[in-house]
Amino acid sequence: MSRTFTASELSMYDGSDGDKPVYIAVKGIVYDVSAARDFYGKGGPYEIFAGRECSRALAIMKVDLAACNDNLADCTAQQLKTLEDWITKFNSKYAMVGKVAL
Numbered sequence: 001m002s003r004t005f006t007a008s009e010l011s012m013y014d015g016s017d018g019d020k021p022v023y024i025a026v027k028g029i030v031y032d033v034s035a036a037r038d039f040y041g042k043g044g045p046y047e048i049f050a051g052r053e054c055s056r057a058l059a060i061m062k063v064d065l066a067a068c069n070d071n072l073a074d075c076t077a078q079q080l081k082t083l084e085d086w087i088t089k090f091n092s093k094y095a096m097v098g099k100v101a102l
Helices: 007-011 034-040 055-060 077-093
Strands: 003-005 023-026 029-032 095-100
Touching: 003 007, 023 055, 023 077, 023 095, 029 077, 055 077
Parallel strands: 003 095
Antiparallel strands: 023 029, 029 095
16 A cells, blocks of 8 residues: 545546546555456445545445445444444455545
8 A cells, every 4th residue: 555545536436437446445455356247336326435435335234325434433332333344344355545635
């Protein structure tokens, strides 16, 4: 992980430009999900996650722009476990390309 992205920089990898990879961030780690562009790219069922930090949305299992953030303060233990399961999945399927600047 050599690159640090600002939120603005991360947003440029939202799948709208077919020449750029599709990135999402989970707990501050940026993953290249381009291999699943059908899911995360424009028109895909999870396009809302592309170019964003989506930890909360994954934890609470909600595909909603308002939930795309890193606020886990009120998440239950089960929701945090769900998020960890997602992270395990991302780690096994996608390359980590950087992190999000705090």
